[in-house]
Amino acid sequence: MKYADVIIDISHEKLDKTFQYIIPAAMEETLVVGMLVHVPFGRGNTLRDAYVVGISQSPSFDISKMKYIASIPESRLPVEGRLIQLAAWMKTNFGATMSQALKTVLPVKETVNGRTRKYVCLNVSQNELSDYLAKISGNRTLAARARLLEALMDNPRIEQDMAAAKLSVSAQTIKSLEKTGKIRVEEEMKFRNPVPQGVRKDDRKLLNEKQKYIVDSFCEDYAHGIRKTYLIHGVTGSGKTEVYMNMIENVVNQGRQVIMLIPEIALTYQTVMRFYQRFGDTVSILNSRMSKGERYDQFVRAKRGDISIMIGPRSALFTPFADIGLIVIDEEHEAAYKSETSPRYNAIDTAIHMAGLADASVVLGSATPSVVSYARCMDGRYRLFTLSDRAAGASMTKVHTIDLRDELKSGNRSIFSRKLQELIADRLNKGEQSMLFINKRGYAGFVSCRSCGHVMRCPHCDISLTEHTNGKLVCHYCGYETPMVKRCPECGSPYISGFRAGTEQIEQLVKRMYPQARVLRMDMDTTGGKDGHTRILEKFAGHEADILVGTQMIVKGHDFPDVTLVGVLAADMSLYAGSYMASERTFQLLVQAVGRAGRGKRTGEAVIQTYTPEHYSIQAASKQDYEEFYNQEIQYRTLLNYPPVCNLLLVRFSSVDEDALNRAVKTLPKPDESSQVIGPANASLYKANDIYNKVLYIKNPDYAILTGYAQRMEMLARTDSSYRKVNVQFDFNPVNI
Numbered sequence: 001m002k003y004a005d006v007i008i009d010i011s012h013e014k015l016d017k018t019f020q021y022i023i024p025a026a027m028e029e030t031l032v033v034g035m036l037v038h039v040p041f042g043r044g045n046t047l048r049d050a051y052v053v054g055i056s057q058s059p060s061f062d063i064s065k066m067k068y069i070a071s072i073p074e075s076r077l078p079v080e081g082r083l084i085q086l087a088a089w090m091k092t093n094f095g096a097t098m099s100q101a102l103k104t105v106l107p108v109k110e111t112v113n114g115r116t117r118k119y120v121c122l123n124v125s126q127n128e129l130s131d132y133l134a135k136i137s138g139n140r141t142l143a144a145r146a147r148l149l150e151a152l153m154d155n156p157r158i159e160q161d162m163a164a165a166k167l168s169v170s171a172q173t174i175k176s177l178e179k180t181g182k183i184r185v186e187e188e189m190k191f192r193n194p195v196p197q198g199v200r201k202d203d204r205k206l207l208n209e210k211q212k213y214i215v216d217s218f219c220e221d222y223a224h225g226i227r228k229t230y231l232i233h234g235v236t237g238s239g240k241t242e243v244y245m246n247m248i249e250n251v252v253n254q255g256r257q258v259i260m261l262i263p264e265i266a267l268t269y270q271t272v273m274r275f276y277q278r279f280g281d282t283v284s285i286l287n288s289r290m291s292k293g294e295r296y297d298q299f300v301r302a303k304r305g306d307i308s309i310m311i312g313p314r315s316a317l318f319t320p321f322a323d324i325g326l327i328v329i330d331e332e333h334e335a336a337y338k339s340e341t342s343p344r345y346n347a348i349d350t351a352i353h354m355a356g357l358a359d360a361s362v363v364l365g366s367a368t369p370s371v372v373s374y375a376r377c378m379d380g381r382y383r384l385f386t387l388s389d390r391a392a393g394a395s396m397t398k399v400h401t402i403d404l405r406d407e408l409k410s411g412n413r414s415i416f417s418r419k420l421q422e423l424i425a426d427r428l429n430k431g432e433q434s435m436l437f438i439n440k441r442g443y444a445g446f447v448s449c450r451s452c453g454h455v456m457r458c459p460h461c462d463i464s465l466t467e468h469t470n471g472k473l474v475c476h477y478c479g480y481e482t483p484m485v486k487r488c489p490e491c492g493s494p495y496i497s498g499f500r501a502g503t504e505q506i507e508q509l510v511k512r513m514y515p516q517a518r519v520l521r522m523d524m525d526t527t528g529g530k531d532g533h534t535r536i537l538e539k540f541a542g543h544e545a546d547i548l549v550g551t552q553m554i555v556k557g558h559d560f561p562d563v564t565l566v567g568v569l570a571a572d573m574s575l576y577a578g579s580y581m582a583s584e585r586t587f588q589l590l591v592q593a594v595g596r597a598g599r600g601k602r603t604g605e606a607v608i609q610t611y612t613p614e615h616y617s618i619q620a621a622s623k624q625d626y627e628e629f630y631n632q633e634i635q636y637r638t639l640l641n642y643p644p645v646c647n648l649l650l651v652r653f654s655s656v657d658e659d660a661l662n663r664a665v666k667t668l669p670k671p672d673e674s675s676q677v678i679g680p681a682n683a684s685l686y687k688a689n690d691i692y693n694k695v696l697y698i699k700n701p702d703y704a705i706l707t708g709y710a711q712r713m714e715m716l717a718r719t720d721s722s723y724r725k726v727n728v729q730f731d732f733n734p735v736n737i
């Protein structure tokens with residue numbers, strides 16, 4: 001016998017509550033997770049709708065008290081069913097509980113959604129109405145009825161509130177009239193629509209040849225029923241968005257719906273406006289500034305079929321459209337597509353899985369594709385398209401790479417190279433804008449030699465060591481430790497130290513060096529408040545400042561036509577971030593930063609300052625050559641066995657009780673022989689908020705072996721007493737380590 005776990009009520013608070021039923025033998029073949037079934041419920045055994053969220057071989061309580069599933073009312077999977085199936089897949093593939101997964105995919109029901117309006121409508125013919133009116137005229141007690149019916153003679157649909165206010169007809173009167181069948185009351189839900197009205201304006205561009213080729217290839221595949229994943233590798237400004245819009249239009253014209261993901265930070269007014277203009281109010285958006293109610297309204301509108309296109313960050317993936325035909329993921333390399341709470345899902349893989357369930361295609365786009373996605377193009381899993389020129393004719397930025405070691409040797413100890421100083425002054429003279437960019441906030445932790453550029457690295461993991469307050473250099477993958485060095489092991493220079501620089505210091509320095517300049521700063525500290533970062537960007541876009549100093553936030557997705565100079569102060573800060581993804585992140589940030597300069601009519605210049613100009617990330621970024629970067633990076637990943645060559649599972653153990661934590665990590669389940677195990681080691685933040693953290697990394701080319709390990713680990717954590725005070729979390733192919 002088999003047993004089904006069902007949820008009766010899919011409102012959020014109730015998702016934890018599952019009930020188990022016996023699956024009748026006749027249903028065993030057909031019943032799958034996600035299906036809607038009818039089950040007898042409560043003392044009266046009234047039949048209720050329920051969704052199957054799990055199927056198991058053994059009962060979780062006394063069978064003699066268990067009831068049978070009554071029937072399967074429809075064989076087609078409802079929208080919720082598809083999302084529940086997706087949740088089940090996420091639970092397994094990202095190591096979460098079913099309840100966590102369900103809460104991620106099912107929208108939070110909000111009672112504040114759509115205010116309903118009631119309309120009183122004529123339910124009989126005009127003739128019949130005249131007869132009835134003749135009958136009751138003169139009857140004083142029915143005067144209110146007569147008033148309403150006379151009004152309905154002129155206008156067969158009147159809002160109930162209006163009837164009450166203008167005609168003084170009570171709800172009681174309406175109810176009794178409704179009983180006679182002469183009228184009926186219709187309810188209409190009004191949902192908030194975030195799209196400004198009347199902005200529709202078709203200023204579609206005539207696609208250039210390359211854009212046209214991509215759109216045509218996609219449409220041809222689509223027409224032939226071919227569904228797959230495509231990657232558009234196109235430099236910033238090459239017209240990717242224009243391409244997406246044409247693909248979207250094609251799919252929407254076939255009566256299907258589209259989800260378009262954009263990282264929240266890049267979800268700018270400019271981008272969203274282009275979609276409104278093209279698609280009017282068939283498009284809706286989701287963003288974190290909307291209230292819960294507003295967001296829920298958008299899900300309801302999607303489910304009702306009021307809209308066909310949803311634009312939003314990661315969570316928009318779970319829009320309950322009836323028939324999804326396409327999922328577009330712009331800036332697909334962004335770390336924001338990985339969830340940082342359980343289930344720590346990856347929106348790209350989840351989108352691809354969902355596309356499989358819904359018979360949809362997936363289109364990814366980026367100027368700097370993730371190494372994982374590009375590798376999938378190379379092995380034929382995705383189809384690759386390339387756009388290598390800017391669509392509107394703007395020329396590519398001129399890049400200067402400055403070796404800070406040379407600056408030091410020639411006596412310049414400032415954080416600004418001579419070239420950068422010269423160019424900033426030039427821009428101030430011309431009244432053009434500059435951006436100064438620090439690709440990591442504050443203190444980076446790595447230790448490097450300012451004379452030769454040598455960086456201290458872990459001999460086992462080949463990632464940068466981090467300087468700890470106890471004076472030791474530590475690898476936070478494997479826990480390797482070595483005392484802090486006094487002299488550079490490469491060149492003997494005493495100028496070896498932790499690398500520090502903050503946006504605030506830079507801002508002060510700029511103000512001192514260029515007293516006439518108007519300077520704005522943007523980082524985590526200045527962007528507090530609801531629209532903090534938008535306000536700063538708007539000021540800068542409005543030319544209320546000459547120089548914008550900031551962290552990565554300033555290089556993502558914004559278009560400032562007057563910026564003709566971008567300075568990257570120390571490219572090395574993200575290069576030695578102590579992660580196997582550091583080179584990839586650095587390359588992406590540098591290319592994006594460089595791409596900020598000269599988006600208008602004037603050609604831009606960029607200055608990249610570094611202690612290691614020979615590093616391939618910096619070299620390739622200076623030339624804006626993605627392939628050169630990829631070819632080097634994939635060798636490193638292959639050599640060291642990191643994704644995409646291998647899959648990586650990070651298990652995080654945390655506890656307020658240090659002893660309990662130490663005991664727990666001694667009783668780990670034995671990993672498969674083909675797996676490589678690193679750790680357990682102290683996390684880079686070993687103690688934070690009085691919680692102790694340890695990490696374990698397991699590598700295996702076979703993803704399924706890792707999910708299997710996570711399941712055994714999870715079982716152990718649930719049953720073993722040494723885990724009682726220890727929290728265990730899984731992160732598959734983490735991107736923020």
Ligand code: ADP
Nearest residue numbers: 205206207208236237238239240241242391392
């Ligand atoms: P991306 O999404 O790759 O950054 P966009 O689609 O935003 O590129 O295009 C960059 C700019 O070029 C936009 O102003 C857009 O209107 C313009 N553009 C795109 N395609 C064309 C085209 N075929 N002809 C003229 N201008 C275009």
Ligand code: ZN
Nearest residue numbers: 449452488491
């Ligand atoms: Zn040195």
Ligand code: ZN
Nearest residue numbers: 458461475478
């Ligand atoms: Zn190590």
